[in-house]
Amino acid sequence: MYSNREKKAAKKAQTAQVERHSTLKYPYRLNFYDVPPIDDITLEEFETCALDRLRVLAEIESSFARNRSYEDLKTVTLAQCDKYLPLHSSTAKSVDRDAERRKDHVGHFVLRLAFCRSEDLRKRFVKAELALFKVRYDNDDTAEREAFLSSRKFDWTPVPDEEVKLYSQQLAAAATAWSRDPNAAPPEKYFKIKWTRVTDLVSSRKVFLKGGFAYVPLRDQASMVFAEYAANLEKALERTARELPKLDEDSRIVPILDHLSQGFLAGVSSEWSSSSAATDGNQITADMIDDLARRHFPACMRNLHECLRRDKHLKHFGRLQYGLFLKVLGLSIDEAIAFWRRSFSNIQEDKFNKEYKYNIRHSYGLEGRRANYSAKSCQQILLADQPGSQDNHGCPYRHFAPDNLQTALLSMYSSQGLTAADLPEIMATVKAGHYHVACTRVFEITHAALGVKKGDGIGGGESVTHPNQYAARSRELEKAKLDALKTDADGDVTMG
Structure with a gap:
């Protein structure tokens, strides 16, 4: 045990260590965000800081929707922060602490602009931000936390x-x-x-x-600190809402804010990065798609595939959504043309070449303005190009009637372990508007045989944000299990 004198000396040394780093522009990791950033900020930084923070807040919202315990929420949130929003201690020497804290500061204020627009958005933002603050407060160094608290005048x-x-x-x-x-x-x-x-x-x-x-x-x-944080943020959001009309004429910023708030309303933070998905050795052929759909596709793409097989046709937005998904999955342009030609078996060769082949080549960047189009994210599928009664694109969790969705899920995934007993939990998240959480739960259930447990999500507790993310992770899990089985078999042969 330490003596009182030793304890006092250790505390004094910790306090001195904090004081030595007081020259930082942002002296503490904890922040009540009282003062907005006044530095020059590029549009790219404006959006990037907000998107990375939104990734963290969206996963916090998913944790609420999935009724995770605080400890589980804390684990997932810290993992997301390490990836997108790291904040090292003031004693860290090998990182630019001010740059990290500036990013945190800027991102918070950009999201204030995006989410002050309605009472619902403000409540959700405060709840998610308060959870992030609690996690950071609990995880902060004792000396730094006490120094931060001493720097403020609290209302008690x-x-x-x-x-x-x-x-x-x-x-x-x-x-x-x-x-x-x-x-x-x-x-x-x-x-x-x-x-x-x-x-x-x-x-x-x-x-x-x-x-x-x-x-x-x-x-x-701590409870008083958290209450103070929430009260300050609520008042700040109300003030921001009153000032927001001044931005209405800014054609640069308003579209970014619209995109951010729509993503938050959809419960999905951003697009999953798929830039290397088609160039990492996972090339697929037209002949493989039926089998891949059965084992690895999320409900949106599984539905499109089955409709295509049934009707031998898909309307424009369905072809666009499914075609870009297959492109990122690893389907080359030649294999894509072969797949669609075979799928549209009721259409004459001339008509296919005139009306469809150009669009396929266009989606691969080989026609028109030759843009390299990316596959649609969950956010885009949920919010853009809403399907009509005769369309098959969109998100089944959002766009299907409840009875139709339950029937479709059992039809698609009963062979992978989904049962009627799983449906009430899934439908409850759908009813609450957490469509990506429902999709993530289906992923967990259908991949339980590959070692995925409830709460694991797509990996590390993360939720699904992109159809290709779902398919890529499913294939990774299957490959890992096959490799493990092969290793075990080779070991048995060697020993024999």
């Missing part, structure tokens, strides 16, 4: 010793209500704060209430 009042003595019996009763030790003495230090600011502590009966104030012990200081 220390309770004088005389008042603590006056209400000692009530305070002790509140402490006993939550303490594991029924004989535990109440903490010596308390703060007074309006009870409406710490409703979580009130609902769990952890505090003494008097005259509209909650007496909060020092050990529950």
Whole structure:
């Protein structure tokens, strides 16, 4: 055990270490975002900072929708932050800490602009941002966290010793209500704060209430910090909403904000990167597609494939959605032409060449303006080119009637382990508008035999954001299992 003198010396050394890094423009990882960024920011940085932060917030929303425990949410959020929004300690020497914190700062304020537009967006944004702040608060170094708290003036009042003595019996009763030790003495230090600011502590009966104030012990200081953060952000969003009309004439920024808010409403953060998916040795042929569809395709592409096989035709947006998916999956232009020609077996050769072949070549960047078109992400499928009654494109989780969706899911995936008992959970997330969460849950169920457990998502707890991401991950899991079986078989042969 350490002596009190040793403990004081260690704390002093930690405080000094924080002070040595006070020359940072952003001295703390924790941030209440009181002051907007005033530096010059390029449009590219404006969008990139926001998109990377949105990836983190979207996964937090998915965690809420999937009823993850706080510990699971924390694990997933920290993993996402490491990938898209890292914030190293002030003692870190090998990274540009100010650059990391600037990105965090800019991204927060851009998303404020995007999500201040409606009460629903503001509530969702505050909930997700508060969860991110809690995770960072819990994960921060003790010395840095205390230095951050000391730097702010919080809206609560220390309770004088005389008042603590006056209400000692009530305070002790509140402490006993939550303490594991029924004989535990109440903490010596308390703060007074309006009870409406710490409703979580009130609902769990952890505090003494008097005259509209909650007496909060020092050990529950975090609840007051979180309440202060949420209250500040709610007020800031309301102020931003009043000022937002001034941006309406800015043709550069408004489309970016529209894109960000639409992605948040859809519950999907951004496009999965598929730039190398078709060039990593995973080339496929037209003859392979039927089998790949059965084993690896998400519901949107599985539906398009089955409609194509049934009707020997797809309308324009269906061909576009499915064709670009197959292109990124690894289907070459020659194999694509062969696949579509074979699929449109009721159409004469001349008509196919005149009306369809050009569009296929165009989607591969070989005609027209020769653009290299990417496959459509979940966000685009959910929000753009809404399907009519005669169309087959879109997202089944959003665009199918509930009864039709359940029938379709059982038809598509019962051979991969999906049962009627799984449908209530899936349909509940669909009803709540969390379509990507429903798709992710189907992925988990249908890949359980490959080692995927509930909560794993597409990998590392992440949700599906792109049809090609779903297919690519499915093929990776299958390949890993086959490689493992082959290794085991080779080992048995060698030993024999």
